[in-house]
Amino acid sequence: MTTDAIAAMVADARAAFGDRIVTTDADRIAPWLTDWRGRYHGISAALFEPADAAEVAGVVALAGRHGVALVPQGGNTSMVGGATPPADGSAVLLSLRRLNRIRQVSDGQAVAEAGVILQHLHEAAAAAGQRFPLTLGARGSATIGGLVSTNAGGTQVLRWGNMRRLVLGIEAVLPDGTVHGGLAALPKDNRGYDLTQLLVGAEGTLGIVTAATLRLVPAIAERAVAWAGIADPQAGLDLLRRMQAATDRIESFEIIPADTLALAVAHLPGARAPLSGQYPWQLLIEAVAAPGELPPAPLLEELLADGVEAGLVADAVLASSEAQAEAFWTLRDSLSAAEKSTGPAVQHDISVPVDTMPRFMVEAAAAAEARFPRTHATAFGHLGDGNVHFHVRAPVGADPARWYAEDAPVITRFVHDAVTAAGGSISAEHGIGQMKRGELERLGPPARLAALRGIKSGLDPLNLFNPGKLVSLAPRSANP
Numbered sequence: 001m002t003t004d005a006i007a008a009m010v011a012d013a014r015a016a017f018g019d020r021i022v023t024t025d026a027d028r029i030a031p032w033l034t035d036w037r038g039r040y041h042g043i044s045a046a047l048f049e050p051a052d053a054a055e056v057a058g059v060v061a062l063a064g065r066h067g068v069a070l071v072p073q074g075g076n077t078s079m080v081g082g083a084t085p086p087a088d089g090s091a092v093l094l095s096l097r098r099l100n101r102i103r104q105v106s107d108g109q110a111v112a113e114a115g116v117i118l119q120h121l122h123e124a125a126a127a128a129g130q131r132f133p134l135t136l137g138a139r140g141s142a143t144i145g146g147l148v149s150t151n152a153g154g155t156q157v158l159r160w161g162n163m164r165r166l167v168l169g170i171e172a173v174l175p176d177g178t179v180h181g182g183l184a185a186l187p188k189d190n191r192g193y194d195l196t197q198l199l200v201g202a203e204g205t206l207g208i209v210t211a212a213t214l215r216l217v218p219a220i221a222e223r224a225v226a227w228a229g230i231a232d233p234q235a236g237l238d239l240l241r242r243m244q245a246a247t248d249r250i251e252s253f254e255i256i257p258a259d260t261l262a263l264a265v266a267h268l269p270g271a272r273a274p275l276s277g278q279y280p281w282q283l284l285i286e287a288v289a290a291p292g293e294l295p296p297a298p299l300l301e302e303l304l305a306d307g308v309e310a311g312l313v314a315d316a317v318l319a320s321s322e323a324q325a326e327a328f329w330t331l332r333d334s335l336s337a338a339e340k341s342t343g344p345a346v347q348h349d350i351s352v353p354v355d356t357m358p359r360f361m362v363e364a365a366a367a368a369e370a371r372f373p374r375t376h377a378t379a380f381g382h383l384g385d386g387n388v389h390f391h392v393r394a395p396v397g398a399d400p401a402r403w404y405a406e407d408a409p410v411i412t413r414f415v416h417d418a419v420t421a422a423g424g425s426i427s428a429e430h431g432i433g434q435m436k437r438g439e440l441e442r443l444g445p446p447a448r449l450a451a452l453r454g455i456k457s458g459l460d461p462l463n464l465f466n467p468g469k470l471v472s473l474a475p476r477s478a479n480p
Contacts, residue, residue: 114145229279
């Protein structure tokens with residue numbers, strides 16, 4: 001019986017580690033039972049909080065002995081319910097938040113534990129004259145373990161790639177309780193399957209990441225941030241191509257429709273639109289300079305002027321100060337929260353081939369609104385990597401519970417069918433979690449799904465690591 005197994009595991013954990021590693025206090029556990037969006041609510045009778053990899057391994061060994069499933073959790077910022085325990089109370093939470101040390105910052109590398117908050121890593125790298133080139137709106141709460149496990153992207157993927165390109169090594173506890181000590185960043189290592197890359201994006205279903213060796217790059221000496229108004233997404237992509245042909249210093253290139261920007265402006269106290277004119281689409285562009293490089297502002301100004309002359313840019317403004325640059329980025333980072341405050345919406349983190357992204361953003365939104373009257377579909381995202389955040393807002397006055405239960409799944413199938421027809425992916429940077437597992441099983445290529453299940457069953461035969469996320473297997477009984 002699950003309740004008895006959890007009670008026995010808790011008792012053994014207290015005997016082995018003392019009371020500090022586990023709590024059954026419902027009030028302490030409660031904040032970690034609901035996902036960031038408030039869509040998923042779970043039950044967990046216990047919360048384990050180990051302080052290092054050895055203690056994580058000890059907890060995993062106990063879970064295996066008693067047949068208790070574990071749901072690893074960091075900052076609890078998953079957008080797909082990937083860190084929320086199941087509603088039947090069959091699993092316990094394993095928090096990695098106490099593993100919060102930055103073990104090392106050296107030339108070009110940092111070793112950070114799973115519970116390190118992204119913003120803290122940024123600060124440590126900056127103190128050493130370097131930077132970790134991945135950022136996102138949840139940087140103040142998202143943790144390194146979660147970012148690795150979901151292969152997070154963010155706004156700098158255009159130049160530096162997602163976590164998969166930035167992770168050089170991983171330390172992780174595997175389902176059998178052993179520790180994979182793979183932190184050494186070896187340029188050449190041909191000892192078979194690459195476990196580091198296997199664990200990146202595995203969403204805690206194959207191993208529990210306890211630390212990672214991460215790539216650092218030179219600190220930014222100076223940046224230039226611009227906001228531009230354009231007629232349509234194709235103009236934006238054409239402008240990006242021209243800029244990339246001229247320089248490799250364009251680091252971010254975000255596209256936002258006017259109505260989505262208006263939500264952020266209304267949501268943020270004292271905010272205002274960067275441009276005075278009305279433009280159907282907006283761009284947020286950042287160019288950077290490392291120490292010793294020429295200032296980026298004249299370069300970006302010249303590239304924008306070229307865009308105006310080519311008929312691609314209707315108007316643009318270059319941030320005149322760091323404060324104004326931050327204000328521009330605050331607008332971008334607030335888009336999801338602003339939309340959340342307006343009522344129910346179904347969000348799709350998808351990707352399509354870059355060259356087809358402009359057409360998809362426009363045509364898919366129009367098709368969704370035609371198919372589902374009184375809804376409002378918008379698309380924004382990272383134009384240079386094909387990542388579209390495609391959101392469909394409910395009709396005004398819709399009952400959230402009914403709409404999420406009845407209408408949202410139908411809308412999601414419609415959108416995902418369109419993405420698949422376009423040769424894209426139903427998950428670009430947020431992972432599969434529990435939200436998209438059924439859609440992955442419906443639309444995923446059979447060979448890929450078979451491989452995923454085979455890897456999962458091979459490494460986690462008892463299906464105890466984050467069950468019900470990414471890919472699911474039938475639960476099995478632990479050995480007596």
